[in-house]
Amino acid sequence: xxxxxxxxxxxxxxQRDRLLQPGATVVDLGAAPGGWSQVASTIVGPRGxxxxxxxxxxxxxxxxxxxxxxxxxxxVLEQMLGLLPDGADLVMSDMAPNLSGxxxxxxxxxxxxxxxxxxxxxxxxxPRGALLVKCFEGAGSQALRVEFARxxxxxxxxxxxxxxxxxxxxxxxxxxxxxxxx
Ligand code: SAM
Numbered sequence: 731x732x733x734x735x736x737x738x739x740x741x742x743x744x745q746r747d748r749l750l751q752p753g754a755t756v757v758d759l760g761a762a763p764g765g766w767s768q769v770a771s772t773i774v775g776p777r778g779x780x781x782x783x784x785x786x787x788x789x790x791x792x793x794x795x796x797x798x799x800x801x802x803x804x805x806v807l808e809q810m811l812g813l814l815p816d817g818a819d820l821v822m823s824d825m826a827p828n829l830s831g832x833x834x835x836x837x838x839x840x841x842x843x844x845x846x847x848x849x850x851x852x853x854x855x856x857p858r859g860a861l862l863v864k865c866f867e868g869a870g871s872q873a874l875r876v877e878f879a880r881x882x883x884x885x886x887x888x889x890x891x892x893x894x895x896x897x898x899x900x901x902x903x904x905x906x907x908x909x910x911x912x
Contacts, residue, residue, distance in 0.1 A: 733789075734765030735892060736824055739901070741769055742890040747903060749860050750774060755818045757810070757854065758782040758794075759801055759847055760825030760864075767794045770822070781813055801825065802846055811853065818854045822862040823847035833868065841870045844902075845877075852881060852910070860905045867898040878904045 732738070744750050750773040758767045761782035771780045771793035782788065783797045783806065790796070795813065799806035825847065827839035844863045851861040861882070865871055878885045883906030893899045 732765050732768055733763040737765035737769050738892040739890040740766045740822070740824075742892060743862065743888050743901060743903075744769070744773070747886065747888070749820050749822070749862055749903070751778075751819065753777040754820060755779045755814065755816070756781070756820045756822065757814070757818050757850075759821065759823035759850070760784055760843070761794075761796070762786040762788040764788050764791050764794070766822060766824055767791050770794075770820075781810065781818075783810065801843075801850075807850070810850075814854050817856045817859070819856055819859050820862065821847060821851045821855060821859070824864050826864060837866060837868045837870065840864075840866045841874060844874055848874075848877065848881065848904075851904070852907070855907050857907055858905075859907065860903060863902050863904075865900055865902050867900065875902065878902055881908055881910065882906055883908060 750770055752775045754774045756770045756774055761767050762784035767780050767782045780794045782794050783801050785800055788796055825843040829836050844865055847863045882904030886903040887900055889900045
């Protein structure tokens with residue numbers, strides 16, 4: 731069985747958009763308790779790799795390399811970059827802040843995590859790679875889409891059935907990294 735209901739969101743998105751491929755190198759940001767990593771490691775298989783990170787400890791999964799730490803921490807970022815000398819085919823982030831319930835606090839925190847994922851993707855994605863990021867509709871979410879459009883040939887918005895009870899939650903997909911001219 732899967733460790734989290736989140737697995738079904740990734741399965742549904744992947745069924746439509748085919749982000750996960752056998753042999754692929756996948757980065758799972760905010761991976762605990764491991765539902766997405768389970769799905770990813772099954773699909774990438776023994777020739778692929780899954781590199782996962784979370785603030786919280788996660789029970790071992792076969793075929794998944796796990797780093798315990800804050801993805802916003804420069805040392806954690808450097809460690810991950812060091813483990814990806816050939817880059818990644820897919821960066822996926824289901825990271826979410828600890829919700830305080832105060833939208834003016836939670837929304838910027840969530841956007842910041844999405845931006846960290848976008849910056850990281852710019853550093854590790856292969857040219858045909860893809861980025862999948864959890865987002866919340868609200869202040870700044872339109873600007874984030876515009877930012878995605880600056881970085882990717884194609885930007886898609888997905889709201890899997892398993893997210894329907896979480897009204898503001900959705901996922902952005904970027905495919906085909908564009909060279910950025912500052
Ligand atoms: N996709 C996961 C699954 O399928 O099991 C569920 C992820 S859960 C919705 C969000 C996770 O993001 C939490 O485990 C949380 O600890 C993690 N997270 C939030 N901020 C983080 C950060 N700065 N660095 C690493 N992980 C973070």
